[in-house]
Amino acid sequence: MTHTPHRRSRRTLVLVAGVAALGLPLVAVPAEAAGTAAATPAPRTGFEGSGGARWTGEQEETAFLAAVDRGSDRVSVRTIGTTRQGRPLRLATVGAPHAGTTVLLVCSQHGDEPSGREACLTTVRDLAYARDPETRRFLSRTTVLVVPSANPDGREADTRGNADGVDVNRDHIALQTAEGRAMAALIRDRRPEVIYDLHEYGGTSPYYDKDLLALWPRNPNADARVHDEAHTLSESYVRPSAGAAGFGSGIYGIWTDPLTGKPIKQVAGDGQERILRNTAGVKHSVGLLVETRVEALTDAERDDTARNQRRRVNTQLAALKGAFAYVDERRGRLGAATAAARLSGFADRGPVLLGGADNDPAEPAETIQDPPCGYRLDRAQYAEFGDELALHGITVRREGDGVLVPLRQSQRALVPLLLDGRATYRLTTGQPVEVC
Structure with missing residues (x-):
């Protein structure tokens, strides 16, 4: 070409x-x-x-x-x-x-x-x-x-x-x-x-x-x-x-x-x-x-x-x-x-893709079609990975002895890539939360 x-x-x-x-x-x-x-x-x-x-x-x-x-x-x-x-x-x-x-x-x-x-x-x-x-x-x-x-x-x-x-x-x-x-x-x-x-x-x-x-x-x-x-x-x-x-x-x-x-x-x-x-x-x-x-x-x-x-x-x-x-x-x-x-991440809409590429569509198993509201990290997880989340510019909210990492933020798609148990290069596995 x-x-x-x-x-x-x-x-x-x-x-x-x-x-x-x-x-x-x-x-x-x-x-x-x-x-x-x-x-x-x-x-x-x-x-x-x-x-x-x-x-x-x-x-x-x-x-x-x-x-x-x-x-x-x-x-x-x-x-x-x-x-x-x-x-x-x-x-x-x-x-x-x-x-x-x-x-x-x-x-x-x-x-x-x-x-x-x-x-x-x-x-x-x-x-x-x-x-x-x-x-x-x-x-x-x-x-x-x-x-x-x-x-x-x-x-x-x-x-x-x-x-x-x-x-x-x-x-x-x-x-x-x-x-x-x-x-x-x-x-x-x-x-x-x-x-x-x-x-x-x-x-x-x-x-x-x-x-x-x-x-x-x-x-x-x-x-x-x-x-x-x-x-x-x-x-x-x-x-x-x-x-x-x-x-x-x-x-x-x-x-x-x-x-x-x-x-x-x-x-x-x-x-x-x-x-x-x-x-x-x-x-x-x-x-x-x-x-x-x-x-x-x-x-x-x-x-x-x-x-x-x-x-x-x-x-x-x-x-x-x-x-x-x-x-x-x-x-x-x-x-x-x-x-x-x-700004689009604040709308909190649409799937997040854990694999694929622009010339290689994600498989169904690589697609979070209906993502959770956020992921909860316990105290130990946040102590270990809080610095990395901060370096990425990810917003968190203190909850009890841990934190909630909501998807409704600028870097919405990055949150599951960092915390979902199915993500290949995740930092850690957070607990999905359906209602924030």
């Missing part, structure tokens, strides 16, 4: 390092192009300084973010958590705080998938130092939250999981990791309209070998309006933006016939609520997973590691250009969709 690039808005951002430099041998530095004074040159990442031959080191990231924070009054960097090995989980906030639309970039949850981290670092800098009116206007109406290293212990060890071997991107329900807990608190407190999750993947030629793969929330509990906006983000903006930069794209998890382009089978990308793109949908944010291919695609890349790594980062940057264009052009529709979804 091919997609025609969406009409470019006059307000589309000029991200100097990530956009103007696409296809060049090295991601550029924005100092001159953005009009930054020569006395305060924009900092460079270790990746840029090496010509893409190596990834940015931990100390280099620390120094880079500190320099950007000092050099721009539109950026602030703070720590939102600490890993088991003592590394900070940093959040960079770009733009006017709490202004208009909030976008969250989550970078390199898997420590051995570094291209998203590099793209996020340079994006923070480019937004911070840009002087063009389009970017200034964008940031006056947008808060961009960036977690450049969502799994710094894994990044340091070059492992998929964190220091305990846990896949952080399978921990957005149980919240057993410091990384997952920090992300849940951030989502709860800032309620981003968009959650954009940057990854990499291993290809299977010739069926699964695009430069970029993308996927929206497939969990069937995602509000239809939010789901449709996420689909639009992927198919009308992110993938076309990558295509316009010369990168091939596809849908994550779907093998396609190389001759016809038709899908052959699905190998990944289901509706598990514990995966961030799905958690985002259940929590009423427009979520999107993006993945760049790790393997060398040409003989030139096979002969030159730096060329391969630059292609991976530039693909991420091209996709991000599309994501920001989406926010700029559809912020009204985006805001209306997420606001309506956040």
Whole structure:
């Protein structure tokens, strides 16, 4: 399937390092192009300084973010958590705080998938130092939250999981990791309209070998309006933006016939609520997973590691250009969709689905057709899991020596996913209550 690039808005951002430099041998530095004074040159990442031959080191990231924070009054960097090995989980906030639309970039949850981290670092800098009116206007109406290293212990060890071997991107329900807990608190407190999750993947030629793969929330509990906006983000903006930069794209998890382009089978990308793109949908944010291919695609890349790594980062940057264009052009529709979804739970109507996906209908056994009024937790259960409920932003009501967790709240569908005895990734089994 091919997609025609969406009409470019006059307000589309000029991200100097990530956009103007696409296809060049090295991601550029924005100092001159953005009009930054020569006395305060924009900092460079270790990746840029090496010509893409190596990834940015931990100390280099620390120094880079500190320099950007000092050099721009539109950026602030703070720590939102600490890993088991003592590394900070940093959040960079770009733009006017709490202004208009909030976008969250989550970078390199898997420590051995570094291209998203590099793209996020340079994006923070480019937004911070840009002087063009389009970017200034964008940031006056947008808060961009960036977690450049969502799994710094894994990044340091070059492992998929964190220091305990846990896949952080399978921990957005149980919240057993410091990384997952920090992300849940951030989502709860800032309620981003968009959650954009940057990854990499291993290809299977010739069926699964695009430069970029993308996927929206497939969990069937995602509000239809939010789901449709996420689909639009992927198919009308992110993938076309990558295509316009010369990168091939596809849908994550779907093998396609190389001759016809038709899908052959699905190998990944289901509706598990514990995966961030799905958690985002259940929590009423427009979520999107993006993945760049790790393997060398040409003989030139096979002969030159730096060329391969630059292609991976530039693909991420091209996709991000599309994501920001989406926010700029559809912020009204985006805001209306997420606001309506956040209110819908208070109506307390409709089934809750414990399985299935948007392309795989839930079985009858996976459907709570007539959900209870709420779930009761005893004192011991609440003592053990009360923190997790609070991190998810779930409202509870004290009753006797325990609590009642009502379904009538913004995140209505999340309550059974956390507490129903039939839910695969539940925190604990609550007692269904029919009358609240």
